[in-house]
Amino acid sequence: MEMSDPAVTPAPFPAAGNITDAEREELRRHGILLTSLEELYNWGRSNSIWPLQFGLACCAIEMIAAATARFDIARFGAEIFRPSPRQADLMIVSGTVTKKMAPQVVRLWNQMPEPKYCIAMGACAISGGPFKQGYNVLKGIDRFIPVDIYIPGCPPRPEALLHGLIQLQAQIKGEKLTGPDAARHTRPEEPSEFPVPEYGAHDLEPPHNPDVWSPPAALDKP
Amino acid sequence: MSGRHPLLWTSRSQHPPLHFTFTHSTPTLLETAEQIRDRLVTRFPAAQIVLVPNPGPAAEHSLLLDATHAPDIARFLRDDPVLRLDYCSNVTGVDWPDKDITGITKTSVPDPAGGPPKIVEQKTVRRQPGCLEAVYHLYSMALKHGPVILRLCTANRIDAVTLPSLTPVWRACDFQEREIFDLYGIVFEHHPDLRRLLMWDEFKDHPMRKDYVEPDDYEWEPTAHGAVLERAKAHLTPATTAIKEGPKP
Numbered sequence: 193m194e195m196s197d198p199a200v201t202p203a204p205f206p207a208a209g210n211i212t213d214a215e216r217e218e219l220r221r222h223g224i225l226l227t228s229l230e231e232l233y234n235w236g237r238s239n240s241i242w243p244l245q246f247g248l249a250c251c252a253i254e255m256i257a258a259a260t261a262r263f264d265i266a267r268f269g270a271e272i273f274r275p276s277p278r279q280a281d282l283m284i285v286s287g288t289v290t291k292k293m294a295p296q297v298v299r300l301w302n303q304m305p306e307p308k309y310c311i312a313m314g315a316c317a318i319s320g321g322p323f324k325q326g327y328n329v330l331k332g333i334d335r336f337i338p339v340d341i342y343i344p345g346c347p348p349r350p351e352a353l354l355h356g357l358i359q360l361q362a363q364i365k366g367e368k369l370t371g372p373d374a375a376r377h378t379r380p381e382e383p384s385e386f387p388v389p390e391y392g393a394h395d396l397e398p399p400h401n402p403d404v405w406s407p408p409a410a411l412d413k414p
Numbered sequence: 415m416s417g418r419h420p421l422l423w424t425s426r427s428q429h430p431p432l433h434f435t436f437t438h439s440t441p442t443l444l445e446t447a448e449q450i451r452d453r454l455v456t457r458f459p460a461a462q463i464v465l466v467p468n469p470g471p472a473a474e475h476s477l478l479l480d481a482t483h484a485p486d487i488a489r490f491l492r493d494d495p496v497l498r499l500d501y502c503s504n505v506t507g508v509d510w511p512d513k514d515i516t517g518i519t520k521t522s523v524p525d526p527a528g529g530p531p532k533i534v535e536q537k538t539v540r541r542q543p544g545c546l547e548a549v550y551h552l553y554s555m556a557l558k559h560g561p562v563i564l565r566l567c568t569a570n571r572i573d574a575v576t577l578p579s580l581t582p583v584w585r586a587c588d589f590q591e592r593e594i595f596d597l598y599g600i601v602f603e604h605h606p607d608l609r610r611l612l613m614w615d616e617f618k619d620h621p622m623r624k625d626y627v628e629p630d631d632y633e634w635e636p637t638a639h640g641a642v643l644e645r646a647k648a649h650l651t652p653a654t655t656a657i658k659e660g661p662k663p
Contacts, residue, residue, distance in 0.1 A: 292614050325642065327621050327628040328613065391614040395629035407634040407649070 249287025
């Protein structure tokens with residue numbers, strides 16, 4: 193694992209950042225484990241992602257199935273569904289987000305401590321899914337909070353949720369703690385809380401958070 | 415009952431006699447809708463009760479009541495020993511928008527030259543005012559029959575949208591009348607807890623009304639077609655619209 197940029201922070205151990213994977217593997221064969229704090233930290237975090245325990249629709253049933261013995265999300269250390277956002281690392285938005293429920297989802301996200309991650313599970317959480325023409329359905333939770341992993345499906349199979357979780361683990365394992373490309377939660381300028389939409393007379397106010405989501409411009413170019 | 419399950423009858427000869435009634439289905443009412451209407455008219459001479467026939471095969475005729483007498487009539491239907499309609503299974507709303515009915519009147523004008531009279535057609539447009547309607551489906555748990563269908567109509571769709579609540583008569587109407595209040599905007603008088611049920615309290619519209627305009631959040635429609643494409647066009651530049659619609663013939 194590559195260590196932090198020595199130009200920004202002095203390397204704590206001289207050769208730790210410059211050693212190649214092959215050299216490290218060679219050392220390991222001789223019984224010497226060489227690692228970095230970053231790697232150790234990410235290894236621990238990625239193998240104990242505690243999701244927030246809530247479900248919004250039928251996707252939640254698949255999420256429950258993923259926690260049962262047949263699929264066993266415990267194999268990936270994510271079996272401890274927390275009933276409190278203060279103890280959760282991961283928000284699995286599993287199901288249709290109605291406009292009436294959206295402020296509560298954003299508020300729960302704001303109450304989760306950093307580092308936190310969001311999985312949009314299923315077509316509804318991604319885009320509104322089959323209900324997207326409904327006046328009361330939010331067209332994707334990414335209009336209000338940043339989403340790390342999108343899992344398509346209606347609903348996705350438990351295997352798909354596990355695949356999404358493995359993708360999230362890979363993302364966490366690759367995160368840098370220092371330097372210019374450091375992970376989002378290490379940068380103080382990145383927001384951790386997002387404005388909770390208000391109930392308006394005709395729609396949510398605002399209908400989406402322009403800092404988080406805006407319609408992709410590529411479509412509008414000739 | 416002949417002792418065999420209805421699903422096990424295999425041939426026509428084994429069919430039950432005609433007077434057999436399935437124990438799991440609801441027996442039809444002892445009285446026809448006309449008989450109920452006639453009894454109600456006798457009991458409530460001041461009330462206006464209209465029998466609305468249902469021409470379909472279900473023939474579930476309904477009784478259109480006037481709002482003033484509806485709670486008394488409802489209480490009578492619930493307590494009447496012949497009907498005992500103790501269960502309100504369903505309450506729903508109907509929005510009847512204003513309707514323009516075009517009629518053609520033909521008048522024959524005699525020809526001054528002595529020829530055959532000319533027939534002049536004149537179009538008349540009559541505006542039939544709309545209303546909001548609440549429909550109640552009543553059954554009897556005690557006598558196992560039903561349904562009796564009641565309709566209540568508001569005076570119009572704009573400012574006189576009040577109907578008497580039947581929740582004091584049937585407790586089951588509570589949530590369903592709240593839903594109608596939410597989605598159609600009928601105000602139920604003497605409802606114990608009239609708040610919106612599905613939408614939030616600050617919401618002003620009534621989404622099930624025919625003239626409801628939904629919020630325009632069609633700014634990003636990657637696979638738009640049909641009605642969605644029509645809505646999404648407002649957010650697209652002309653060039654993109656041309657790409658989406660394909661080359662013009």
